Amino acid sequence: MTAVQGTAVDIPTEDGVADAYLVHPADGEPRPAVLLYMDAFGLRPQLRSMADRLAGAGYTVLVPNLFYRHGRAPVFELPEFIDPGARPEIFERIGPVMQELTPDLAMRDAGAYLRALADSPAAAAGPVALTGYCLGARIALLTAGTYPDRVAASAGFHGGRLATDTPDSPHLVADSVTAELYFGHADQDPSLPVEQIERLEEALTAAGVRHTCEVYAGAHHGFTQADTASYDAAGDERHWTALLDLLKRTF
Template sequence: MIIQSTSHDLATPTGVMRTYLHQPSDGRQYPTILFYSEIFQQTGPIERAARLIAGYGYNVLVPEVFHELNPIGTVLAYDDAGRDKGNADKMAKSIEGYDSDNAALIAWAKTLPWNNGLFGAMGFCIGGHLAFRAALQPEIKATACFYATDLHTHVIPNQAGQHSMDRLAEISGELLMIWGKQDPHIPAPGRARVYQGLVAADKTFTWHEFNGPHAFMRDEGERYDPQLAGLGNQLALDLFSRRLRA
């Protein structure tokens, strides 16, 4: 499927949010996926990952997750300075901003002729958590979370009762949770805490732990595992096909 890519500046309660849209070029209606990046925003690996999903018949929206804290178009490098800046932005952004960003993306897509009314979410690292956060929106029916950071802690957010795991009752769609067993950012006890929370809340989800490090989906750098990335993308596409195809 041939796709096209454009950028759009959306109004949100916390400022203008640059959003990249990757979609089939045939002009037909397709489901829409809210696609969340790592702390580095839309890098080359994130753009390629989003375009891959779009090629299977989805409108893929990639917002700049820290738009309030950076000039429009900011992309952080995969180096120490980029990591430090991204982690600082992660701590500085208010949780209300993430929720209003999700609502703004969905509201905008609903007004456009290429959206068929069905929504999912997908993300990596902090973006895995943000995809999980997007699942709190009632429109989101399928969510793929790859090595979602900070779900097992109360760092983001630190407001009482506002952590994503505290609001599981609001998730109505199906979740796909994918982890790396050798990921130091989400150790085994942390993964178990998330699993037990989802079971206790009687959520509909599937759970996969691969023998891989953090960021094994990123097709740049020494941690990339092409075989695991292929498996992960196929699992996400299977989920979206089941839940978002009329």
């Protein structure tokens, strides 16, 4: 694994300044860029560790604090091991903040994150890849459809509400997507029932999008996150294999 160098960075947006984590191979050579969209628990050591692993595989990785409008990370005080079942008040705090990050705001911010990577000497020229977790999977799909000329590939893991019947559902951007997409769904995930999995698959197929949708048997929402009660080691390693394979095909 390549040695990496990570640092805190600030990204100007139309609504303020988003704090973020940027990590890349320590040799300083420009590398293909990956924009990593956080889960609902936010920018924390677990996500920095995941970004470090990606950087060690040869990529420049940016992890923005999507909730920057509510303060710099950590926006929420979290235990080292997160078990929302034992601590329901965690989601009571996070839920309203998630709801305030509308698709319109998220896509305005996405433009700023993509500009930051385009301007970064650590990032190679050309389109980037995306990977998103939980709410980040939703935002990754929206970004791929909103900025098709900037996104070459996008992955989403244990994403919720990817194909709802609302007018701002992420699957409705399928016709605009030019990137290759990969989704790793958790089959024990109430936020993505079977009908939404089928609706997403149908939309991507109808739009001619290159895509793979896989259901991880026995996996719960959040299965990639080692600091939570939802973690599944086998599912996590499968996610890494799928993500790195997608990036190799892309770059």
